[in-house]
Amino acid sequence: MIGWIIYNENETEIVSERNEVNRFVEEAKHEGIELRVLKPEQIDLFVTSENRKSILVDGEITQLPDFVLPRMGAGTTYFALAVIRQLERRGVPCINSSQPIENVKDKLYTQQILAQNNFPIPKTMLVKFPVNIDLIEKNIGFPAVVKTLSGTQGKGVFLANNKKSFEHLMQLVEITNAKVNIIIQEFIKDSYGRDLRVLIIGGRAVACMERVAQGDEFRSNFSGGGSVKEYQLTPEIEWLATEACKVTGLEIGGVDLLFEGDHYKICEINSSPGFRGLESCCNINVPKEVFSYIKVRFGIFE
Numbered sequence: 001m002i003g004w005i006i007y008n009e010n011e012t013e014i015v016s017e018r019n020e021v022n023r024f025v026e027e028a029k030h031e032g033i034e035l036r037v038l039k040p041e042q043i044d045l046f047v048t049s050e051n052r053k054s055i056l057v058d059g060e061i062t063q064l065p066d067f068v069l070p071r072m073g074a075g076t077t078y079f080a081l082a083v084i085r086q087l088e089r090r091g092v093p094c095i096n097s098s099q100p101i102e103n104v105k106d107k108l109y110t111q112q113i114l115a116q117n118n119f120p121i122p123k124t125m126l127v128k129f130p131v132n133i134d135l136i137e138k139n140i141g142f143p144a145v146v147k148t149l150s151g152t153q154g155k156g157v158f159l160a161n162n163k164k165s166f167e168h169l170m171q172l173v174e175i176t177n178a179k180v181n182i183i184i185q186e187f188i189k190d191s192y193g194r195d196l197r198v199l200i201i202g203g204r205a206v207a208c209m210e211r212v213a214q215g216d217e218f219r220s221n222f223s224g225g226g227s228v229k230e231y232q233l234t235p236e237i238e239w240l241a242t243e244a245c246k247v248t249g250l251e252i253g254g255v256d257l258l259f260e261g262d263h264y265k266i267c268e269i270n271s272s273p274g275f276r277g278l279e280s281c282c283n284i285n286v287p288k289e290v291f292s293y294i295k296v297r298f299g300i301f302e
Contacts, residue, residue: 002065003028003035003294006043008072008080020274021071027287036065040072040080047086055086067294068094073272074105074150093298095290096271100249104269107149108183110248117247119240120265122186122258129178131170136184137163145185159187159218188265191258193218195267196231198241198255199278199286202293205238207282228277237264244269251297252290 007021021037028035044056055064068087072080084098104110111124123140136144142163148156160166173180193213199206210231231237241255244266254273257264275286 001033002063003033004065004068005035005037006040006068006070006072006080006083007037008040008075008077017274020276024069024071024287024290027285027291031288031291033291040077040083043083045082045086054090055083064090064092066092067298068092069290070094070096070101071272073101073270076101076105076271093294095251095294095297096253097249097251100251101271103248104250104253104271105150107147107268108181110269111183113248114244114266117243119244119247120260120263122188122265122267124186125184127170127182127184129170129174131167131174133163133167133170136166140184140186142166143187145187147183147185149181149183188258188260190260191265191267194259196237196257196259196264197273197278198233198237198257199273199275199284200241200245200250200253200255201289202251202297203242203246205233205241206289207278207284207286208233208237208241209278209281211277228281230281240264240266251293 005021005024009018025035025037038057042058044059046054046056048054056062064087068084070076070080070084081098081102084094084101088094088097103113108124108126111121114121122145125136125140143159143161144166146158146160146166146169150156158169160169173182193216195211196208197211198208208231209228211226211228213226237257240257241253244255245251245253248269250269250271252271252273254270256267256269258267275284278284279286
């Protein structure tokens with residue numbers, strides 16, 4: 001059987017991202033799967049009734065795979081989404097499919113979906129320039145978390161400790177690019193420097209870890225130097241994570257939960273979650289779990 005991973009390597013990524021793709025390739029060999037790694041720019045699309053010629057790889061007509069694993073997450077471009085949509089319309093199962101990827105790529109839209117379904121989330125506000133700082137102080141308060149709409153591994157996330165530091169940050173953003181889309185989120189003090197990452201595969205919570213930041217850093221991402229340890233999956237954690245993926249449409253997802261007292265709030269959802277940290281502290285082989293799900297989900301292997 002043949003599978004594709006669509007993966008967009010870039011100069012700013014950390015080495016672990018490519019290593020995780022390599023882990024999928026290695027595990028595929030054990031499963032008897034021929035797994036090919038492709039960049040979106042290797043693929044050309046033609047919208048035509050001649051289905052056989054609608055997708056070319058490196059300029060050549062290529063046998064379509066039995067499944068596709070997009071591994072671009074928040075970095076999924078419009079072109080990459082178009083590739084996934086074309087494959088879907090040719091009947092190729094894409095895990096995740098284009099609409100769920102688009103749903104969680106936009107952090108504000110993710111929060112809108114979750115709020116519509118009554119999930120616990122931090123209060124969130126979309127910035128418009130000039131910024132009404134008094135309005136933000138009244139409705140969000142300070143400290144406040146400032147985020148770009150699309151980002152991963154803690155990139156594009158800042159903490160404004162007070163009104164003055166927030167004002168200075170907004171002035172910098174406005175001068176640099178007043179058209180950039182930024183959201184402001186309520187700061188959950190119980191979760192300062194720590195959170196949970198829950199991995200969902202096929203509607204099932206398969207692993208959970210706590211991430212703890214180094215020193216005074218408030219971002220707890222493992223890729224940024226945070227430490228990790230396995231965390232017990234409680235019914236509340238499992239329900240929040242699995243249902244969050246369900247309402248956003250994700251088959252595979254990484255759900256980030258914030259601590260709030262004895263309960264949790266959903267911070268973000270990732271359609272292409274990294275798993276180096278999870279494998280380091282939990283007894284799990286993530287690529288093997290993914291391939292096992294594919295077998296059950298599509299019945300394409302004997």
